[in-house]
Amino acid sequence: MQRYFVPRDNWRDDRVIITGEDAKHILRVMRMQDGDQIICSDNGGRTSLCEIVELGGNIVEVQVVKDVETQAEMPVFVTIAQGLPKGDKLEYIVQKGTELGAVSFFPFAADRSVVKWDEKKAVKKQERLEKIAKEAAEQSHRSRVPEIQKPGSFSDLLKMAEQYNIKIVAFEEEAKQRESSRFASVLNSASREDSILCVIGPEGGISEKEAISLREHGFVLCGLGPRILRTETAPLYMLSAISYHFELKG
Amino acid sequence: MQRYFVPRDNWRDDRVIITGEDAKHILRVMRMQDGDQIICSDNGGRTSLCEIVELGGNIVEVQVVKDVETQAEMPVFVTIAQGLPKGDKLEYIVQKGTELGAVSFFPFAADRSVVKWDEKKAVKKQERLEKIAKEAAEQSHRSRVPEIQKPGSFSDLLKMAEQYNIKIVAFEEEAKQRESSRFASVLNSASREDSILCVIGPEGGISEKEAISLREHGFVLCGLGPRILRTETAPLYMLSAISYHFELKG
Numbered sequence: 001m002q003r004y005f006v007p008r009d010n011w012r013d014d015r016v017i018i019t020g021e022d023a024k025h026i027l028r029v030m031r032m033q034d035g036d037q038i039i040c041s042d043n044g045g046r047t048s049l050c051e052i053v054e055l056g057g058n059i060v061e062v063q064v065v066k067d068v069e070t071q072a073e074m075p076v077f078v079t080i081a082q083g084l085p086k087g088d089k090l091e092y093i094v095q096k097g098t099e100l101g102a103v104s105f106f107p108f109a110a111d112r113s114v115v116k117w118d119e120k121k122a123v124k125k126q127e128r129l130e131k132i133a134k135e136a137a138e139q140s141h142r143s144r145v146p147e148i149q150k151p152g153s154f155s156d157l158l159k160m161a162e163q164y165n166i167k168i169v170a171f172e173e174e175a176k177q178r179e180s181s182r183f184a185s186v187l188n189s190a191s192r193e194d195s196i197l198c199v200i201g202p203e204g205g206i207s208e209k210e211a212i213s214l215r216e217h218g219f220v221l222c223g224l225g226p227r228i229l230r231t232e233t234a235p236l237y238m239l240s241a242i243s244y245h246f247e248l249k250g
Numbered sequence: 251m252q253r254y255f256v257p258r259d260n261w262r263d264d265r266v267i268i269t270g271e272d273a274k275h276i277l278r279v280m281r282m283q284d285g286d287q288i289i290c291s292d293n294g295g296r297t298s299l300c301e302i303v304e305l306g307g308n309i310v311e312v313q314v315v316k317d318v319e320t321q322a323e324m325p326v327f328v329t330i331a332q333g334l335p336k337g338d339k340l341e342y343i344v345q346k347g348t349e350l351g352a353v354s355f356f357p358f359a360a361d362r363s364v365v366k367w368d369e370k371k372a373v374k375k376q377e378r379l380e381k382i383a384k385e386a387a388e389q390s391h392r393s394r395v396p397e398i399q400k401p402g403s404f405s406d407l408l409k410m411a412e413q414y415n416i417k418i419v420a421f422e423e424e425a426k427q428r429e430s431s432r433f434a435s436v437l438n439s440a441s442r443e444d445s446i447l448c449v450i451g452p453e454g455g456i457s458e459k460e461a462i463s464l465r466e467h468g469f470v471l472c473g474l475g476p477r478i479l480r481t482e483t484a485p486l487y488m489l490s491a492i493s494y495h496f497e498l499k500g
Contacts, residue, residue, distance in 0.1 A: 071428075072476040099483050101475070140477040178321075184499045225351070225497045226322040227390040233349050233486075240490035241498070247475045248491070249434045 001049075002030060003039040003138045005145055014064035016040050016050060023060045026052075038062065041070075047143050070143045074101040075192040075246045079164070080235045081157055083110030083202035084117060089232040094129050098136035098146050100239035105129070106160065107151040111207035117151045126150065154210060157199070158217050164197040166190050169214050170234045171221040172205040179223035183238075186220050187245045196242065200234045251299075252280060253289040253388040255395055264314035266290050266300060273310045276302075288312065291320075297393050320393045324351040325442040325496045329414070330485045331407055333360030333452035334367060339482040344379050348386035348396050350489035355379070356410065357401040361457035367401045376400065404460060407449070408467050414447040416440050419464050420484045421471040422455040429473035433488075436470050437495045446492065450484045 004026075010017045018026065018040075026032050034052055040062065041047040047070045050062035080102050082093055094105055109117065118125075129148045137145045152160070161167055168186055171179075190196060199206070199214065206214070215221060224237050254276075260267045268276065268290075276282050284302055290312065291297040297320045300312035330352050332343055344355055359367065368375075379398045387395045402410070411417055418436055421429075440446065449456070449464065456464070461471060474487050 096483055096486075099477060099479055100487065101477055140479065142477060180498050184494070223498075225493045227349060227351055227392060229349055229390065233346055236346075236483075236486055237350065237490040237493070240487040241494035243475045243487070244434070244491035244494055248430050248473075 001037060001039050002026075003041065003141065005043050005134055005138060006040045008042045008044055011042055011046075016048075016062045016064065018060040018062065019058060023055075023058045026060050027055060027058070032060075037065065039068070040064075041143050043143075043145050045143060070141065072140070072142045073144055074103070074243060076190060076242065077103045077193075077195045078239060078242055079104040079106060079195070079197050080239070081106045081108055081160075081197060081199045082235060083108060083200060083206065083231065084113040084115050084151065085202045085231045086115055091129065091132055093232050093235055094146075094148065095132050095136045096236050097239060098133045098142070099140040100236060101142075101243055102146050102235075102239055103144065104147040104149060105133075106149040106157065108157045109151065109153055110202050111154075111210055112204040113202040122151070154213075158213070161197055161217060161219070164195045166194055166196040167199070167214075167217070167219040168196065168238070169199040169206065169211070169219045169221050170201070170224050170229075170238065171211055172201075172228060173208075173211070174221050174223040176228075177223070178226065179221075180225070182220050183222040183224065183241070184245075186222070187242065190246075192246070198235065198238045200231060200238075203231050205231075251287060251289050252276075253291065253391065255293050255384055255388060256290045258292045258294055261292055261296075266298075266312045266314065268310040268312065269308060273308045276310045277305060277308070282310075287315065289318065290314075291393050293393075293395050295393060320391065322390070322392045323394055324353070324493060326440060326492065327353045327443075327445045328489060328492055329354040329356060329445070329447050330489070331356040331358055331410075331447060331449045332485060333358060333450060333456065333481065334363040334365050334401065335452045335481045336365055341379065341382055343482050343485055344396075344398065345382050345386045346486050347489060348383045348392070349390040350486060351392075351493055352396050352485075352489055353394065354397040354399060355383075356399040356407065358407045359401065359403055360452050361404075361460055362454040363452045372401075404463075408463070411447055411467060411469070414445045416444055416446040417449070417464075417467070417469040418446065418488070419449040419456065419461070419469045419471050420451070420474050420479075420488065421461055422451075422478060423461070424471050424473040426478075427473070428476065429471075430475070432470050433472040433474065433491070434495075436472070437492065442496070448485065448488045450481060450488075453481050455481075
């Protein structure tokens, strides 16, 4: 069944008003009618089966039939701090990372980032990433849309890291040296509700200087297996492994 | 250092002859000279540090300096049987799946596959997938290029499955029913050197009919966590979890 995230403000008890893109999608793309059903989430924990009671112009009004339990969120809160990669890789990381359960994305300008975040295009770019995250969250049946944070510097990353009790860095050099136990050890030391910060470098990985500084700030440098992963593959590996560890391994 | 897979036939003891695309790449793209070093793999277990001793026309001749130990292959042999997906998703799955350690890919026409494998374009398409696998294997420092199998039918899949001792299907319905223990149980029951066949449906997943038939043929239907993954994300999740289970968890 089609799912939509509707801002909390558009909920009045058991009535939900849908406007904008989502209303257009319901009316023009799905061609829905009175009585058709959809799932609405308020991005704050409430997810409800709803029935269309009124549509007109670009507004759709739905009535909650019943609240539904959805537990599609990870038991730990994973933020992906991604060194700015080339091209549209960031969009790809946000889409796949949302499917795989990340709650937040923080792009940062790393030593080896060749692209710079264009301040002129920053707002448009952020909106685009937020749209990708919303759609991926709807498609993967999540009850929460991940946050896209404003891109920052390496020192912004260090500041932000203070809020996290578990801090991991994917470090290629460790992989080359066959480091293979730290990632699992860290996950074993974590408990439900923990906030985990995963740092991934851009193409070429994080620099030696960044690695030293991150270690000094309490990050654990981890290898992700013997194969060298691309910058856009490493976050997916980390999220999949974290899901397997906490959601499947039991 | 740049890596190239060179067919066994081009090795004569400690001399290796590089031709074709790779020679062009060394000469025109990398602009290498006598004495420059590269890594050559014979795709059969031998990987060597080599030095360029002669170049001319479209041929590069290198001398083995020393054989190097590379252990970048998974301790288990994972084949990804992928229900034919739309667009260029198959190329994407082959590229990322190679980085993540798959040894073979088998595309099959599933009940819900909307695209058909165009026999006219089949050869070109297969060559393209093989090129993507070779480049991804070089980039991720693997000692083996995964095999791209000729696409087949669902019954071809069942025939092929007889050679595998561990058979897993990603099944969305199980995920929706919160099935969360089988995937880990199967991996716990597996040992090194085992051959694992992972079946992933196309968009919309495998059909009820296919699920029943697969179960009858000894496949284990597994959920991959509470979020619904896209067809191109599921194989990456499975490979990452298998790597984490066998290569990192220890």
